[in-house]
Amino acid sequence: MRPTQEDVARRAGVSRALVSLVMRDAPNVSPTRRRTVLRAADELGYRPNASARSLASKEVRTFGVLIHDVTNPYFGLVYGSVAAAAERAGYDLLVAPGTRSPEREVSLVRTLLEHQIAGLVLLSPMMRTADLQRLSGTVPCVIIGSDTSVAGVDAVTTDEVQAARLVVEHLVGLGHRDIAHVTGGPTRPARDREAGYRAVMAEAGLEPRVVPGEFTPEGGREGGEGLMALDPLPTAVMAANDLTAVGVMGVLRARGVDVPGDVSVVGFDDSQIAALDLVGLTSVRQPVDAFGDAAVARLAELVAETGGEARTQHIPAELVIRSSTGPVRGA
Structure with a gap:
């Protein structure tokens, strides 16, 4: 059987992706690793097929x-x-x-x-x-x-601080001072968004209140339950994204909390969900x-x-x- 790139990778103790890079002469491979792969290919008698070499030359x-x-x-x-x-x-x-x-x-x-x-x-x-x-x-x-x-x-x-400032200024303009944030979990975007919220709340002289959540409706529901455990209940919520916000809104309404009469909710992404008539979600529109x-x-x-x-x-x-x-x- 003719040897394959998988065989070369196994012999060289490297990934198949690295073998592929070496065979198409990609520049971002160290000389040592390139020699290792080429030596393994030579030992096995592996040769790239002509069509692959032709494609790589373009x-x-x-x-x-x-x-x-x-x-x-x-x-x-x-x-x-x-x-x-x-x-x-x-x-x-x-x-x-x-x-x-x-x-x-x-x-x-x-x-x-x-x-x-x-x-x-x-x-x-x-x-x-x-x-x-x-x-x-x-x-x-x-x-x-x-x-x-x-x-x-x-x-x-997105400029997360600028985006959070839009949300907080809008809510403060409506009289809100107790503004909570339901997070999007441990991912980089979620951490960036939470950092923006905290920075802008500090600028406004307001105390941040952060409730764990996820970038999913299920995470939003968990965040909604976390909000219901707060005393007092915040009057406004900045959710990590629109899916989180919808989960939060579902919990609030199921518990008899009127949105926006008792609690205002803001999402993030301005996805198709936010614009649905039954949702009507105020949301940050990313560019x-x-x-x-x-x-x-x-x-x-x-x-x-x-x-x-x-x-x-x-x-x-x-x-x-x-x-x-x-x-x-x-x-």
Whole structure:
């Protein structure tokens, strides 16, 4: 049987993705590891087929895209913006759907790297910092939706402090002073969002009240139960995203708490759910179209080696006001 790249990887004690990079003469492989792979290939008599060598000799016009959570409609909007920007720039996309698992994300990225891709767009990845650092040394990559400070990794994201300021100023303008935050869990975007909330509450001279949650309706329901345990019940809530907000609203209404009469609720993402008549959720609209344009343009710079040092681009958000927020009762 003719040896495969999997056989070479096993003999060299490396990943198949690394073998693929060496065989297509990718630049971001250390000389030592390249020699190890080539020695194993020679020992096994492995030779890349002619069509693969021909493909590798051409300019690669494909980006890989890792999507954090395909069940969240927000990521559909972001992917759509990346796809439109990539098409305008003359790039195709290969897509890997994440499952909210850091380990699964790493596996999916390895699969993408085995194909002919010029770079990667990562939509709110959960993978560890060490994995992101290794990835950035292998292929150009840009993160969307997380204010990462990982060395060598570019990011395009919302200005979380500016976004939180829009929410808090809106609620304070309606007379609210007791404004709680239901978090999105331990992910980078959730931590960024909570940090923005805390910073703006401090600016306004208000005491933050944080309740654990997740970026899911189930996490929102857990957050809603946490809110009901607070004494006194806050008069307003900034939820980590729209799915979280819907979960919170469900608990409040089931417990006889009127939204927005007793408690105003604000979401994040301005997804299709927020605009539904039965939901009417005031929500932060992230600059989704700008995300796609900025990420693809930046990735093209990195591929062309004209990008310079890694940087994070913060893009302002806006607040879309609907029926889930209103004045403090009796104000």
